[in-house]
Amino acid sequence: MNNFTPIAAAVGGALIGLATVLLMMLTGRVAGISGIFGGLLSLPSSDTIQSDKIWRIAFIAGLILAPLTGTFVGHALAEPQLPASWPVVVVAGLLVGIGTRIGSGCTSGHGVCGIARLSPRSIVATMIFMAAAIVTALTHHVFGA
Amino acid sequence: MIALAALLCGFIFGWGLLISGMMNPTKVLGFLDIFGAWDASLAVVMAGALAVTSIGFAWAKQRGTPLLAPRFQWPTRSDIDRPLVAGALTFGVGWGLAGLCPGPALENLASLSPRVIIFVIAMAIGMMVGGLLQKRAIAEGPAY
Numbered sequence: 125m126n127n128f129t130p131i132a133a134a135v136g137g138a139l140i141g142l143a144t145v146l147l148m149m150l151t152g153r154v155a156g157i158s159g160i161f162g163g164l165l166s167l168p169s170s171d172t173i174q175s176d177k178i179w180r181i182a183f184i185a186g187l188i189l190a191p192l193t194g195t196f197v198g199h200a201l202a203e204p205q206l207p208a209s210w211p212v213v214v215v216a217g218l219l220v221g222i223g224t225r226i227g228s229g230c231t232s233g234h235g236v237c238g239i240a241r242l243s244p245r246s247i248v249a250t251m252i253f254m255a256a257a258i259v260t261a262l263t264h265h266v267f268g269a
Numbered sequence: 270m271i272a273l274a275a276l277l278c279g280f281i282f283g284w285g286l287l288i289s290g291m292m293n294p295t296k297v298l299g300f301l302d303i304f305g306a307w308d309a310s311l312a313v314v315m316a317g318a319l320a321v322t323s324i325g326f327a328w329a330k331q332r333g334t335p336l337l338a339p340r341f342q343w344p345t346r347s348d349i350d351r352p353l354v355a356g357a358l359t360f361g362v363g364w365g366l367a368g369l370c371p372g373p374a375l376e377n378l379a380s381l382s383p384r385v386i387i388f389v390i391a392m393a394i395g396m397m398v399g400g401l402l403q404k405r406a407i408a409e410g411p412a413y
Contacts, residue, residue, distance in 0.1 A: 146274070153342055183278060
């Protein structure tokens with residue numbers, strides 16, 4: 125437990141909650157990141173659908189802007205450590221994309237928004253993806269990949 | 270106005286992921302790898318987010334309508350079907366492989382890391398493939 129950072133985790137978590145509540149209170153939308161991003165990938169058709177894309181782009185822009193402003197207050201922008209193997213990076217991305225689309229959500233949509241509403245779908249989905257991720261991370265650990 | 274609100278919310282969300290350390294795949298894997306040097310931080314992040322969101326959503330439901338839009342778009346489904354289970358399993362394996370879920374993946378684009386860019390492109394392709402699979406399943410009708 126030497127890397128445990130409970131205070132930073134609680135403050136950060138509360139901010140995630142605040143953003144989630146604000147998005148709902150202001151725009152009526154669920155802050156599910158896979159859903160927000162996925163909504164940008166549909167083929168353009170009518171004008172109403174186009175205007176639906178602007179807030180999605182704005183939310184993601186805010187998300188990307190945050191760590192850039194973080195560099196001014198001592199949160200250096202670090203390159204995240206991802207698997208050394210390119211095929212593993214590609215496969216992981218594909219699985220995250222397919223899974224969140226078919227399963228209608230990710231850590232934010234199911235894990236935060238859904239569980240906060242006590243949605244049975246989200247509670248089940250979160251238990252399954254947590255278990256699957258823990259088993260996968262375990263095989264990592266075992267094979268040292 | 271809605272776009273501005275969304276920008277602000279994305280920004281606060283991003284700061285939440287940044288401060289909590291959840292942008293860092295190594296820290297996320299430190300939670301998922303329960304037999305390694307286990308790091309419980311992710312559970313505390315979830316608990317903090319859920320505490321605020323549960324109260325906030327209850328308040329929103331009492332209010333009736335959002336400030337800038339005509340209505341709240343609460344998800345309505347409550348059935349547990351095969352796509353939900355299969356999708357969650359698939360997502361979990363991908364998350365466990367790289368330690369990145371969609372939020373941190375997009376936020377890490379800020380670093381212009383080639384691995385993150387490839388991950389996000391693969392994720393976008395995966396979402397489109399998932400969408401096609403869904404359409405085919407609807408066209409063929411339920412197979413169960």
